[in-house]
Amino acid sequence: MTKRKRQQGYYTKRMKTVQEGSNEEVLLADIRSLLHSTNIEKEELNGKDAIEKGADAPAPVERFSEIEVKISALSSTGDGLGFSSSSDHVLVVPFTLPGDVVKAKVVTQFVNDHYTLADFISVLQPSPQRKDELVKCPYFAKCSGCQFQMLSYEDQLAHKKTILEKAYRNFSNLSSNLIPIIGDTIGSPLQYGYRTKLTPHFDGPPGSHARRGRKDGSERPGFDRVPPIGFMMKGTRKTMDIEDCPIGTHAVRDGLKKERKRVSEELSKYKRGATLLLRETTTRVPTQQVPSPKGESNTPHKSTDHSPLTQEPTQSASSASSYTETKTYITDQNAISTEHIGPYTFRNPAGAFFQNNNSILQTFTDYIRSHILASPPPTATIPPNPQIKTLIDTYAGSGLFSITLSSLFTSTLGIDISSSSIASATQNLKLNNLGPQNTSFATGDASNIFAAAKEKFHSDECVVVIDPPRKGCDDGFLKQLVGFGPRRVVYVSCNVHTQARDVGVLVRGGREGWWVDDAGNGEKGGKDGQGEKGSEIAEGGGGGGGDGKGRHGMIRYRIESLRGFDFFPQTGHVEGVAILQRVDK
Numbered sequence: 001m002t003k004r005k006r007q008q009g010y011y012t013k014r015m016k017t018v019q020e021g022s023n024e025e026v027l028l029a030d031i032r033s034l035l036h037s038t039n040i041e042k043e044e045l046n047g048k049d050a051i052e053k054g055a056d057a058p059a060p061v062e063r064f065s066e067i068e069v070k071i072s073a074l075s076s077t078g079d080g081l082g083f084s085s086s087s088d089h090v091l092v093v094p095f096t097l098p099g100d101v102v103k104a105k106v107v108t109q110f111v112n113d114h115y116t117l118a119d120f121i122s123v124l125q126p127s128p129q130r131k132d133e134l135v136k137c138p139y140f141a142k143c144s145g146c147q148f149q150m151l152s153y154e155d156q157l158a159h160k161k162t163i164l165e166k167a168y169r170n171f172s173n174l175s176s177n178l179i180p181i182i183g184d185t186i187g188s189p190l191q192y193g194y195r196t197k198l199t200p201h202f203d204g205p206p207g208s209h210a211r212r213g214r215k216d217g218s219e220r221p222g223f224d225r226v227p228p229i230g231f232m233m234k235g236t237r238k239t240m241d242i243e244d245c246p247i248g249t250h251a252v253r254d255g256l257k258k259e260r261k262r263v264s265e266e267l268s269k270y271k272r273g274a275t276l277l278l279r280e281t282t283t284r285v286p287t288q289q290v291p292s293p294k295g296e297s298n299t300p301h302k303s304t305d306h307s308p309l310t311q312e313p314t315q316s317a318s319s320a321s322s323y324t325e326t327k328t329y330i331t332d333q334n335a336i337s338t339e340h341i342g343p344y345t346f347r348n349p350a351g352a353f354f355q356n357n358n359s360i361l362q363t364f365t366d367y368i369r370s371h372i373l374a375s376p377p378p379t380a381t382i383p384p385n386p387q388i389k390t391l392i393d394t395y396a397g398s399g400l401f402s403i404t405l406s407s408l409f410t411s412t413l414g415i416d417i418s419s420s421s422i423a424s425a426t427q428n429l430k431l432n433n434l435g436p437q438n439t440s441f442a443t444g445d446a447s448n449i450f451a452a453a454k455e456k457f458h459s460d461e462c463v464v465v466i467d468p469p470r471k472g473c474d475d476g477f478l479k480q481l482v483g484f485g486p487r488r489v490v491y492v493s494c495n496v497h498t499q500a501r502d503v504g505v506l507v508r509g510g511r512e513g514w515w516v517d518d519a520g521n522g523e524k525g526g527k528d529g530q531g532e533k534g535s536e537i538a539e540g541g542g543g544g545g546g547d548g549k550g551r552h553g554m555i556r557y558r559i560e561s562l563r564g565f566d567f568f569p570q571t572g573h574v575e576g577v578a579i580l581q582r583v584d585k
Helices: 003-008 023-037 153-171 212-216 250-265 358-371 400-408 419-431 475-484 496-508
Strands: 066-074 080-083 090-093 101-110 115-125 278-286 314-317 323-330 336-341 344-349 390-394 411-416 439-443 462-466 488-493 557-565 575-582
Touching: 023 066, 023 080, 023 090, 023 115, 023 153, 066 090, 066 115, 090 101, 153 496, 153 557, 250 278, 250 323, 336 358, 344 400, 344 419, 358 400, 358 488, 358 557, 358 575, 390 400, 400 411, 400 419, 400 439, 411 419, 419 439, 462 475, 475 496, 488 496, 496 557, 496 575
Parallel strands: 090 115, 278 336, 390 411, 390 462, 411 439, 462 488
Antiparallel strands: 066 080, 066 101, 080 090, 101 115, 278 323, 314 323, 336 344, 488 575, 557 575
């Protein structure tokens, strides 16, 4: 391979092993599906071709060249997928829609995986779905934050339903008869002005990362001008200068303006880059007690009405007009922010995790509340089950589910690995006038909770809520969950692809290799969820004899319902809620 060819980008390294549920894995699944559907798929998409054997093969397109691309599909990552007339590679182009013909610049090619990443330049022929008049941000199509401002909200919700459908088709390892029809995505009441937390950043001055200052005692270089303050440019590691972000609430947008001004005035204090925090906090005051605003105090920073700027806090009446809300913003990671979800109040450190779209949270928690106890009615052959009385809230955080669902249960246990989260949850319990007699929180790893839970929680009377980070649940947790066998499981996830993977494990009653002992005895659970001699999983989710248990007596589940929630309009993200019912004899 010549040096010139390398410089022109004719060859690139194969993509490194990707993490399960990552954007790379999801993108590859969509690319392979498109190649297959258009009959352009090569003999092997895993790269075991002539290039791997050392032979030269022509690259699809020269790197950094500008080409015309017809977009054929929209990936679950939010990128358009298409082809150029001179290539059988899939071109991955952000900010595009099916039906668009666009000009794009080739950036990175993955020859063995049959796709090429490209930068969006311009639209040559718009898709019927494209509505550029809907775009509200001057940085759109450059900033990496939003993907769909040119798409109607109805079409955004429809696309997010397909994300959920493809996630379960590609990552659950379940046959289609085990996956229910997925409900329409539930939209956000606010499509702009919804995000209650923003974290813009700026990079340090040139040379600020050098080690020479530590060796010879010289000072780190300072800034000679105000750096760009904002978010990452799509497809790069460059920071864009962002003066305003329309998906932020009025409070955090006001905070962004003021923090940008503060940094410019105090630039000499910075020798390195920094990340700024802007977190909304809300104060509710009964209507008859609302004081007349008299200007702005220093802490917390009061929100403005944004346009035009004023010095008065934002106030909004509730539907019952029983209180007004004052929205302000916080910049200190350790300061306490307050969120209201219907009648419930939650207080957390501003830098801690909490859902960033308050406008959808009551709809979201009401949905879970209305589905968590539902159960198929008994029949002549299936006697009624005991009433579900208890809740185990794993990955409990500051108590969102434990607190909003506690009135449904005689006993609730919330658990989280973070002691600070549990401290917040305990305080929130008191804040909402809920006693410890039926709701409690404990610090611990969610992967080892079920041994202790068995003493207090009977599986036939218990429901478990799972809300893990993006990587999903580990094998240790899933194995214990299947072993404990609660009657119902509610799986909430910000990554529907790892959710689909984990739900597939619960439906199959295990993962390959789980039930082999140290001596190598026992049967392996195959990828289809059965032992080497086991029967296929029945349509209802059972297997190994039809009693709902695996060949080693492990519990299986069936998927009762799947639904997406749009926590982040204008982006490619969707929150998934899966309701699972244990398969009983």
